[in-house]
Amino acid sequence: MAKKKEEELTYVDKKGKRLDGRGLTDLRPIKIEVGVVPRADGSAYLEWGQNKVVAAVYGPKECLPKHTADPLKGRVNFYYRMATFSVPDRKNPKPGRRETEISKVCSEALQKAIFLEQFPNTAIDVHVEILDANAGTRIAGLTAAAVALADAGIPMRGVVAGCTVGRAGGQIMLDVTKEEEDAPDAVDIPIAIIPSTEEIVLLQMDGLFTKAEWEKALPLGLEGCKKIAKLQEAALKKRFETKEFLESVEAERVSEQALPQKPRVNPVVAAGPMLSADASETLDEENQEMEEALEEEVEQ
Amino acid sequence: MSILMELQADAAAKAIREGKRLDGRKFDEYRKISVETDISKNADGSCRVKIGETEVVCGTKCLPVEPYPDTPNEGSISVGLEMLPIASPEFETGPPQPRSIEMARVVDRGIRESHALDFSKLSIKDGEKVWSIFIDLYTINDSGNFFDACSLAALKALSETRLPKLDDKFQLVKGEYGKKLELARLPLEITFYKVADKIILDPTVAEEEASNARFTVAVTDDEYLSAFQKGGAGSFSAAEIHQCIETALKKTKEMRKIAFK
Numbered sequence: 001m002a003k004k005k006e007e008e009l010t011y012v013d014k015k016g017k018r019l020d021g022r023g024l025t026d027l028r029p030i031k032i033e034v035g036v037v038p039r040a041d042g043s044a045y046l047e048w049g050q051n052k053v054v055a056a057v058y059g060p061k062e063c064l065p066k067h068t069a070d071p072l073k074g075r076v077n078f079y080y081r082m083a084t085f086s087v088p089d090r091k092n093p094k095p096g097r098r099e100t101e102i103s104k105v106c107s108e109a110l111q112k113a114i115f116l117e118q119f120p121n122t123a124i125d126v127h128v129e130i131l132d133a134n135a136g137t138r139i140a141g142l143t144a145a146a147v148a149l150a151d152a153g154i155p156m157r158g159v160v161a162g163c164t165v166g167r168a169g170g171q172i173m174l175d176v177t178k179e180e181e182d183a184p185d186a187v188d189i190p191i192a193i194i195p196s197t198e199e200i201v202l203l204q205m206d207g208l209f210t211k212a213e214w215e216k217a218l219p220l221g222l223e224g225c226k227k228i229a230k231l232q233e234a235a236l237k238k239r240f241e242t243k244e245f246l247e248s249v250e251a252e253r254v255s256e257q258a259l260p261q262k263p264r265v266n267p268v269v270a271a272g273p274m275l276s277a278d279a280s281e282t283l284d285e286e287n288q289e290m291e292e293a294l295e296e297e298v299e300q
Numbered sequence: 301m302s303i304l305m306e307l308q309a310d311a312a313a314k315a316i317r318e319g320k321r322l323d324g325r326k327f328d329e330y331r332k333i334s335v336e337t338d339i340s341k342n343a344d345g346s347c348r349v350k351i352g353e354t355e356v357v358c359g360t361k362c363l364p365v366e367p368y369p370d371t372p373n374e375g376s377i378s379v380g381l382e383m384l385p386i387a388s389p390e391f392e393t394g395p396p397q398p399r400s401i402e403m404a405r406v407v408d409r410g411i412r413e414s415h416a417l418d419f420s421k422l423s424i425k426d427g428e429k430v431w432s433i434f435i436d437l438y439t440i441n442d443s444g445n446f447f448d449a450c451s452l453a454a455l456k457a458l459s460e461t462r463l464p465k466l467d468d469k470f471q472l473v474k475g476e477y478g479k480k481l482e483l484a485r486l487p488l489e490i491t492f493y494k495v496a497d498k499i500i501l502d503p504t505v506a507e508e509e510a511s512n513a514r515f516t517v518a519v520t521d522d523e524y525l526s527a528f529q530k531g532g533a534g535s536f537s538a539a540e541i542h543q544c545i546e547t548a549l550k551k552t553k554e555m556r557k558i559a560f561k
Contacts, residue, residue, distance in 0.1 A: 097401045104398040104531075111533035189528070199535035203515070205528035206413035211545060214525060218538055 011169025011183055019180065024173045025220060027163070027227060032144070032235035034151050042152025044235070046144035049177060050134035055144035057152040060122035074119030078107035080141050082130040102138045109142060109162075109192050109202035115155045124154065135178040136164045139190045142202065147232050151239065159232050160201060162192030163224030165217045167209070172217050174224045187213075191221040195229035198222060301390075301509060309509035316507070317496040323504065328547060330502040335452070335559045337460050344433075344477070345461030349453040349559075351502060353443035355387075358453035360435050360461045364470045367423070367430040375422020375430035379408035379454055381437040388442035388505075403447060404437070406529045407454045407489065410518035411435075414487035414526035417458070421482075429470045431463060433481075444504040447516055451489035452559055459483050459560070485520040486560055488552040489527065492517075492544045494534055499544065501551065515541065517548040521556060 009019065016023055028049030037043035040056035047053075063069035080102045084091045110126065126149065128141035139162035146160040166176040168183035181188055187207030193200055209217075239245070301309075315322050325331070331352030340346040343359030367374065381404035385391045396404075411417065422431040435454050439446060462477035493503045493511040500507060513534030518527035525545065530536065536544075 097405060100398050101402045101405050104402050105529075108531060108533050112535050194535070199537065200530065200541060201535045203528050203530035203536070203541070206409045206526065208414060208520070208524040208526055210524060211549065214545065215542070218541070222538065 009169070009179075009183070011180060012171045012173070018173065020177060022175075024171060025223070027175045027224060028177070030228070030231055032147055032231055034147055034235050034239035040148070040152075042148040042150070042154070044144045044147040044151060046140055046147070048136065048140040048143070049175075050132055051130070051137055051140040052132040053128060053130055053137070053140045053144045055126065055128045055141065055148040057124065057126050057145070057148045057154070059124035059152075060119040060154070061125070063121055063123040069121045069123070071120055073116035074114070074122045074124055076107045076110050076114065076116070076124050076126060078103045078110065078126045078128070078145065080106060080128045080130075080138065082133060082137070086130045086133045102141075105202055105204065106138060106142045106145065109160055110145065110149065112199065112201045113146070113156045113158055113160045113194050114149065115157070118155060124149075133178075135176055135181045135188070136190070139164050139192065139202075142192055143228055143232065147235060150232075150236055158194040158196045159229065159236075160192050161195050161225045161229035161232055162190060162202060163221055163228050164188055164190045165221035165224060167207070167213065167217075172213060172220060174220055189217060189221060191218075191225060193222065193225045195226055305506065305509055308506035312504065312506040313496045313510040316498050316500065316510070319498075321500070322506070325502075327498065327500045328551065330551075330555070333452070333555060333558050335456055337456065343457075344464060345457045345459070345481075347453055347456040347460060348440075349449050349456065351443075351445055351449045351452075352504075353441055354445055354449050355440040356437055356446065356449045356453045357440055358435065358437045358450075358457035360433055360457050362461065362463050363432050363434065364424055364429045364466060364472070365432040367427065371419070372427040373423045373430070374419035375424075375432060376419060377408065377412060377417065377433045377435055377458070379404045379411070379435045379437070381407070381439075381450060383439050383446075386441075387439035391439070391442070402529075402531065403450055406447070406516055406527065407437070407451050408435075409527045409529075410451055410487045410489045411455060411458065414485045414518065414520045414524065416455070416483050416485040416487055416520070417481065418484060424466065424470060433458070433461065442505060444506075444508050445491065445502050447491040447514070448489060448502065448555075451518070452555065455483075455486060455488065456559055459486075485522060485524075485526075486556055487518045487520045487526045488555050488559075489516050489518045490548045490551050490555070491515070492547075494532075494536065494540075499540060501547075515544050517545055519548050519552040521553075523549060 031047040033045040036045040037056045042057040044055045060074050080099050082091050084093050126145045128145055130137045142162050150159050165174055167187040168180035187209050189205045192202035312322055334350045336348045339348045340359050344362050346359040348357045381400045383391045383400045385393055437450050461481045465473040465476035467473055492499050492515045494513040495507055495511045513532035516529040520526055
C-alpha cells in the first residue's frame with residue numbers, strides 16, 4: 001500500500017544506479033557456506049545482502065505420523081521460520097499463515113528437483129530459519145535449502161536456484177531490497193527454477209503489473225536465477241573439492257573394494273507394496289540362486 | 301486418496317493426453333458459472349458461487365477496529381477460508397491446513413494488491429478507528445476448482461458489502477447500513493492446471509488429482525496482472541506461463557461479464 005506522502009525517493013538515478021548503488025540487473029552480495037551444521041545430514045548458511053539464513057536437512061528418514069507416508073515417493077517437509085528478532089518489530093514466534101504458505105510453495109518447488117520416487121515411505125525434513133530479513137527471504141531460504149539438500153547427498157535433477165525480480169520507481173529490476181519493496185508502485189516476483197532445464201518451480205507475484213512489464217521481467221529473473229546457480233555450484237565445489245574430502249572418498253572406495261562382497265539388497269524389497277510382477281520374478285531367481293549356492297556349500 | 305479417485309484421475313489424465321476431457325469440455329472451457337447474492341441477511345455482504353457442481357459461499361463482516369500502527373489512516377481486509385468437511389470426504393475438521401491457508405492468501409492478494417479497495421476510504425477516524433473487513437469463505441461442495449470459485453465469491457461478496465452504521469462511540473448500530481463499498485477494480489483469479497503435460501482450466505476433482513502443477517493469475521478489468529501463484533510439485537516453462545497469461549486476460553473478461561453484469 002502506498003505510504004502517505006513520505007519524501008519522494010529516487011529509486012533509480014540518472015546513471016541507472018539504485019538506492020544501494022547497484023545497477024538494475026545487479027544482485028546484492030551473496031555468500032554461501034556449505035556444511036555449517038555438523039549434526040545435520042546437510043546444511044548451508046547463506047547471506048544475501050542483509051538477509052541471513054541457516055538451512056538444515058534431515059533425512060530421508062521414517063515418515064511420521066505414519067499415515068502421512070506415501071508408498072510411491074518421499075515427502076518433503078519444508079519449514080520456513082523467522083526468528084523473532086529478524087524483522088524490525090518482534091515477530092510472534094508462532095508460525096503464521098505467511099510462513100505456512102511459504103513453506104508449502106518451497107516444498108513444492110523442491111519436489112520437482114528431488115528424485116523422490118527413490119525414497120518411498122520416507123520424509124525429508126528441510127528446516128530454514130531466517131535470522132535477519134531484508135526482502136527476498138523465501139528465495140534466500142529456498143536457495144540455501146537446495147544447497148543443503150545437495151550437501152546431504154540427496155539425488156536431484158538439479159540444485160533449485162531462485163531470485164526475485166520486481167519494480168520500484170517505474171523500473172524493472174533484479175533482487176529488490178526492503179526499501180525498494182516499500183516503493184508506492186512496488187511489485188515483487190520471486191522465481192525459482194531448475195537451472196539446467198529452466199523449468200519454473202516457484203513463481204509468485206503481487207502488485208499491479210502489465211503484460212509488457214512481465215515480458216521484460218521474466219528473462220531478467222531467469223538470468224538472476226542462473227547467476228545464483230553458479231554461486232551455489234561454487235559453494236558446493238569449495239566444500240567438496242578439498243584435498244581431505246577427495247582423499248576420504250578415495251579411502252572409502254578402496255576399503256569397500258577390499259571388503260568381501262556384501263549380499264546385494266534389492267531396492268524393491270524396501271518398497272514392499274510396490275513389488276511388481278517382474279521385480280518379484282528377479283527376486284525369486286536371486287533367492288533361488290542363493291539357495292542353490294547354500295546347498296552346494298552344505299554338500300561340500 | 302481413495303482407490304476409486306486414483307482410477308478416475310488416471311482416466312482423466314489418459315483422456316487429456318489424447319486431447320479430450322471426460323465431460324467433453326474443451327481444455328479452456330469452464331462449466332456453468334452462477335452467482336447468487338444476499339444469501340445471508342446477517343452478513344454485511346454475501347454470495348454463493350457455483351462453478352458446475354462446485355459450490356462456495358462467502359460472507360463479509362465489517363468491524364470498527366484500531367488501525368495498525370504503520371497504517372493509522374487505513375482500514376484493511378482479511379480473507380479466511382474454511383474447507384468444511386461438508387464439502388468432501390477428503391476434508392477434515394480442525395485448524396486450517398496449508399492448502400486452505402494458501403488459497404485464502406492468494407485470494408486476499410488478488411484483491412489487496414490490485415488496489416480494488418481504497419484502504420484509506422476505510423478510515424472512520426484517522427489514527428483511532430478504521431474498518432476491518434472480514435471476508436470469510438466456506439466450501440459447500442468440492443467438484444474441483446475451488447481457487448477460481450473462491451476468488452470470484454470473495455470479490456462478489458465484497459462488492460455487495462454495505463458498511464454498517466456507527467454511533468458516536470464507534471459502536472455498531474444493528475441492522476442499519478450505509479451504501480455499498482466502491483470497488484476501483486475487479487480483479488479475478490483464474491487457475492491453470494497441468495495434466496499429462498497439457499494445460500487445462502476449471503478442473504474436476506479427478507483432473508485436479510491428476511495434475512502435478514497449477515498456476516494462478518489475477519487479472520483486473522483494466523488488464524493489469526495483480527497476482528501470480530504457482531503451486532504443485534510440477535513445473536511450467538516460460539512459454540507456458542506466457543500462454544497462460546494471454547489466456548487469462550481473455551477468460552477473466554468472460555467471467556466478469558457473467559458475475560458483474
